[in-house]
Amino acid sequence: MKDIRQPSPHRSRGPGRLAALLLALLVMLGLSGGTTFAAADDARKPARPVSVPASAMDAVAAMQPSWNLGNTLDAIPNEGSWGNGQTTKATFDTIAASGFRSVRVPVTWTDHQSATAPYTIDATYMARVKQIVDWALADGLYVVLNVHHDSWMWVEKITTDHDNVMARFNSTWTQISTAFRDAPRTLVFEGINEPSFAGATDAQKSQYLRELQTSFRSVVRASGGTNASRLLSLTTPAGSPDQAYMNDLYTTITGLNDSQLIAQVHFYGWYPFSVNAAGGTHYDATAQKNTDDTFANMRSTFAARGIPVYVGEYGLLSYPDHFHPSRIERGEALKYYEHVNYAARTAGVTTALWDPFAYLNRDTLQWRDPALMDWIRSSWTTRSGTASFDKVYVPKSSPITAHSLTLNRNGTSFQGLWQGNTALVYGRDYTLAGAQLTFTTTGLTRLVGNRAYGVNTTVQARFSRGLPWNIDIVTQDTPVAANATGTNESFAIPTQYRGDDLAAMHSTYADGTTAGPLTWNPYQEFNRHFSPDYPNGAIVLTPEYLNALRDGETATLVFHFYSGATVTYRVTKSGTTVTGTVG
Numbered sequence: 001m002k003d004i005r006q007p008s009p010h011r012s013r014g015p016g017r018l019a020a021l022l023l024a025l026l027v028m029l030g031l032s033g034g035t036t037f038a039a040a041d042d043a044r045k046p047a048r049p050v051s052v053p054a055s056a057m058d059a060v061a062a063m064q065p066s067w068n069l070g071n072t073l074d075a076i077p078n079e080g081s082w083g084n085g086q087t088t089k090a091t092f093d094t095i096a097a098s099g100f101r102s103v104r105v106p107v108t109w110t111d112h113q114s115a116t117a118p119y120t121i122d123a124t125y126m127a128r129v130k131q132i133v134d135w136a137l138a139d140g141l142y143v144v145l146n147v148h149h150d151s152w153m154w155v156e157k158i159t160t161d162h163d164n165v166m167a168r169f170n171s172t173w174t175q176i177s178t179a180f181r182d183a184p185r186t187l188v189f190e191g192i193n194e195p196s197f198a199g200a201t202d203a204q205k206s207q208y209l210r211e212l213q214t215s216f217r218s219v220v221r222a223s224g225g226t227n228a229s230r231l232l233s234l235t236t237p238a239g240s241p242d243q244a245y246m247n248d249l250y251t252t253i254t255g256l257n258d259s260q261l262i263a264q265v266h267f268y269g270w271y272p273f274s275v276n277a278a279g280g281t282h283y284d285a286t287a288q289k290n291t292d293d294t295f296a297n298m299r300s301t302f303a304a305r306g307i308p309v310y311v312g313e314y315g316l317l318s319y320p321d322h323f324h325p326s327r328i329e330r331g332e333a334l335k336y337y338e339h340v341n342y343a344a345r346t347a348g349v350t351t352a353l354w355d356p357f358a359y360l361n362r363d364t365l366q367w368r369d370p371a372l373m374d375w376i377r378s379s380w381t382t383r384s385g386t387a388s389f390d391k392v393y394v395p396k397s398s399p400i401t402a403h404s405l406t407l408n409r410n411g412t413s414f415q416g417l418w419q420g421n422t423a424l425v426y427g428r429d430y431t432l433a434g435a436q437l438t439f440t441t442t443g444l445t446r447l448v449g450n451r452a453y454g455v456n457t458t459v460q461a462r463f464s465r466g467l468p469w470n471i472d473i474v475t476q477d478t479p480v481a482a483n484a485t486g487t488n489e490s491f492a493i494p495t496q497y498r499g500d501d502l503a504a505m506h507s508t509y510a511d512g513t514t515a516g517p518l519t520w521n522p523y524q525e526f527n528r529h530f531s532p533d534y535p536n537g538a539i540v541l542t543p544e545y546l547n548a549l550r551d552g553e554t555a556t557l558v559f560h561f562y563s564g565a566t567v568t569y570r571v572t573k574s575g576t577t578v579t580g581t582v583g
Contacts, residue, residue: 050062050140050142050184050186052142052184052185052186052231055259056231056259056260056261056307056308057303057306057307057308059142059185059308060231060262060308060310061308061348061350062101062142063101063102063142063188063310063350064101064102064344064350064351064380065099065100065101065102065341065350065351065352065353065377065380066100066102066103066104066142066144066310066312066350066351066352066353067095067100067102067103067104067352067353067355068103068106068312068313068352068353068354068355068356069087069091069104069105069106069132069355070106070354070356070357071084071356071357072087072105072106072362073087073105073106073107073108073128073129073132073148074106074108074148074149076108076110076149076153077111078111082356082357083357084357084362085362085363087132087362088135089135089138090365091135091360091362091365092135092136092138092139093139094360094365095136095139095141095360096139096140096141098367098373098377099377099380100141101141101142102141102142102143102144102350102352103136103142103143103144104143104146104190104312104313104352105129105133105136105143105144105145105146106146106148106193107145107146107147107148108147108148108149108150108153109121109147109150109172110149110150110153110154112125112126113168113172115154117168117171118171119167119168119171120175121172121175121176126179129145130179130180133145133180133183133187137183137184137186137187141186142186142187142188143186143187143188144188144189144190144233144310144312144352145176145180145187145188145189145190146189146190146191146193146233147169147172147173147176147190147191147192147193148193149193150172150192151192151193151194151195151196152194152196154168155169155192155196155212156195156196156197156198157198158197158208158212159197159198159200159204159208160198160199166211166212166215169192169212169215169216170215170219173191173215173216173219174219174223176189177219177220177223177227178223181223181224181225181226181227182225182226183226184226185226185229185230185231187226187230188230188231188232188233188262189216189220189227189230189231190232190233190235190264190312191212191213191216191217191232191233191234191235192209192212192213192216192235193235193239193312194238194239195208195209195212195235195237195238196237196238197209197237202237202244205237206237206248209235209236209237209248209252210248210252213234213235213252214252214256216232216234217234217256217258217261220232221258229260230260231260231261231262232260232261233261233262233263233264233310233312234249234252234253234261234262234263234264235249235264235265235312236248236249236264236265239264239265239266239312239313240265240266241265241267241294241297241298243297243301245265246263246265246297246298246301246302250263250301250302250305250307253307254307261307262307262308262309262310263298263301263302263308263309263310264309264310264311265298265309265311265312266311266312266354267291267295267311267313267314267351268313268315268316268317269287269290269291269316269317269336269340270287270290270291271317272287272521273287273328273332273336274316274318274319274328275317275318275327275525275526275528276318276327276328276503276504276525276526276527277518277521277524277525277526277528278518278520278523279504279506279521279523280523281329281332281503281560281562282329283332283333283335283336283339288339291336291339291340291343292343294343295340295343295344295346295349296343296347298311298347298349299346299349303347303348308349308350309347309348309349309350310349310350311344311349311351311352312352313352313354314340314351314352314354315353315354315355315358316328316333316336318526318527319333319358320333320358320359320368320369320372321358321527322358322369324527324531325526325527325531325532325533325534329390329501329503329562330390331386331387331389331390331469331470333372334375334386334390335386335408337372337375337376337379338375338378338379338383338384338386338410340379341376341379341380342379342383342410345380345381359372359373374467375467378466378467382465382466383410383411383412383465383466384410384463384466384467384469385407385408385409385412385414385461385463385466385469386407386408386410386469387405387406387407387437387461387469387471388405388406388408389405389562390469390470390471390472391472391473391474391562391563392405392439392444392471392472392473392474393474393499393500393562393563393564394444394448394451394456394473394474394475394476395475395476395477396453396475396476396477396499397477400441400444400445400448401441401444402439402440402441403438403439403444404436404437404438405437405439405471406435406436406437407432407435407436407437407461408435409435409463410466412463412464412465412466413464414432414437414461414462414463414464415462415463416461416462417429417430417437417459417460417461417462417471418459418460418462418468419447419457419458419460424443424459428440428442428443429442429446429447430443437461439473444473447459447473448473448475451475452475453475453476453477453497453498453499454474454475454476455472455473455474456474457472457473458470458471458472458473459473474499474563475499476498476499476500476563477498477499477500477565478498478500478561478565478566478567479496479497479498479500479565479567480495480496480498480567481493481494481495481496481539481559481567481569481582482494482582483580483581483582484579485577485578485579485580486578486580487576487577487578488543488546488547488573488576488577488578489543489546489576490543491540491541491546491571491578491580492533492536492538492539492541493538493539493540493541493569494537494538495532495537495539495567497532497537500561500562500563500565501532501561501562501563502532502539502560502561502562503560503561503562504523504526504559504560505523505524505526505529505530505557505558505559505560506522506523506524506557506558506559506560507522507523507524507545507555507556507558508522508555508556509550509553509554509555509556510553510554510556515548515549515550515553515555515556516529516545516548516549516555517529517545524545528542528544528545529541529542529544529545530542530545539559541571541578546573549571549573550573551573551574551575552572552573552574554571554572555570555572556568556569556570557570557571567582568582568583569582569583570582570583
């Protein structure tokens with residue numbers, strides 16, 4: 001991923017960036033069936049030497065699942081610059097104990113390399129990279145080592161400085177190949193991360209990338225030793241799974257006539273959902289189809305034709321975020337992770353979770369959100385049932401009535417509802433008709449208790465396999481906003497949330513055109529353009545949003561909440577003054 005930075009964890013940060021199915025399933029049978037991750041200090045037997053299959057398809061299948069040591073050696077300028085400190089052997093002990101079988105180690109070499117010929121890499125830095133790689137290999141993990149942010153720092157200048165860029169690229173890989181010449185085949189080389197080419201057309205991108213990757217392979221193979229048969233990962237422009245780019249990568253790989261090549265792409269889901277913009281508040285049919293189609297295309301383009309696929313990065317672009325209000329509703333995020341790894345298993349591809357700092361706390365070596373990791377881990381081997389949403393909103397100002405959700409069984413069978421260790425009673429507390437699960441008036445009356453705003457209780461929908469689906473029973477009413485004044489640099493709308501959660505903001509002028517920096521859709525981007533401040537009872541409009549408004553022209557905002565409630569608000573910017581009124 002490009003330029004995803006995090007200052008010290010103690011400060012706030014800005015919002016960030018195929019083996020056949022049978023073979024993949026056989027490999028994954030060895031994974032633990034449990035769903036709770038081991039702590040960093042769990043006892044582990046010494047890692048046994050890993051025997052790498054001769055077949056690249058089998059080897060990449062054996063790498064599933066994978067994890068990224070993100071924002072670490074790829075940080076600019078130094079390993080600890082983006083808040084993850086210094087990696088230790090214990091990091092990889094934790095990763096191996098948690099069930100991962102491979103790690104991707106992104107490395108940015110630029111600030112540790114001469115910018116002029118012969119482009120020498122600092123010996124101390126190379127030794128540090130080797131130390132980290134060796135620690136991971138010692139834990140029985142496959143390791144994918146690459147050239148990371150160099151892609152946009154200098155490689156992209158190949159369009160205007162071709163010869164110097166090629167010379168530096170070849171020198172970089174000559175030095176890496178020499179340093180790791182005798183490393184075991186569990187070390188995989190990745191030529192370039194998410195390559196970009198300044199000002200290039202698609203045809204030119206293909207030409208430049210083919211030249212780079214062909215040269216990468218030649219340099220590595222010529223260095224001898226284990227490099228003669230080492231697995232090498234080739235990618236597409238920006239790591240995109242766009243079909244035209246994958247077709248071109250297929251042409252490159254088959255043209256090289258090398259059985260030890262891997263196709264690599266990255267996947268962050270349907271963009272509006274991944275960042276919560278343009279109305280992408282749910283993992284809906286459009287987002288699901290994007291996942292299904294993308295992984296099916298990976299399979300048909302590569303895996304079904306004998307070329308293994310490594311999804312070198314996957315996740316969501318703005319989730320999880322432990323430093324800001326969550327852009328993605330939790331249940332919708334869980335559905336995404338569950339589905340992505342199912343799609344990967346079906347396609348027979350290996351997936352590497354991109355972890356810049358959001359999953360593993362690098363200081364404590366504890367998973368920041370163990371329940372989320374349980375869902376990710378479970379999805380490696382099995383499906384879990386879900387529902388159309390993970391909340392039932394019960395209006396406080398109205399009589400309690402029955403409420404329905406739609407079950408997504410995902411091949412499982414529904415086993416019932418539980419509140420803690422107590423089973424809810426079918427017929428009294430809930431009913432089921434096909435996929436429609438209905439909480440009865442009687443059941444909800446008991447579950448909401450004294451009807452205080454917010455989550456009153458959580459029940460579990462349990463299925464025949466996989467993890468249970470949590471459903472929060474929430475008392476709420478339509479939120480209430482108030483008039484406000486402020487400036488283009490600081491403006492907050494006083495808001496009584498009354499148990500509800502903000503989902504989206506629709507922003508238009510009187511003529512119907514979009515108001516705000518996201519010009520192609522009236523639904524602005526969560527956190528970047530607007531953000532809930534739940535502790536202080538406010539909705540914040542960001543300077544980026546306010547400064548994009550037309551001066552003196554009123555913008556009509558419609559705030560959408562996850563209960564389905566909406567609140568209309570009007571904002572006018574006059575110079576540096578901003579006024580807001582309800583309705």
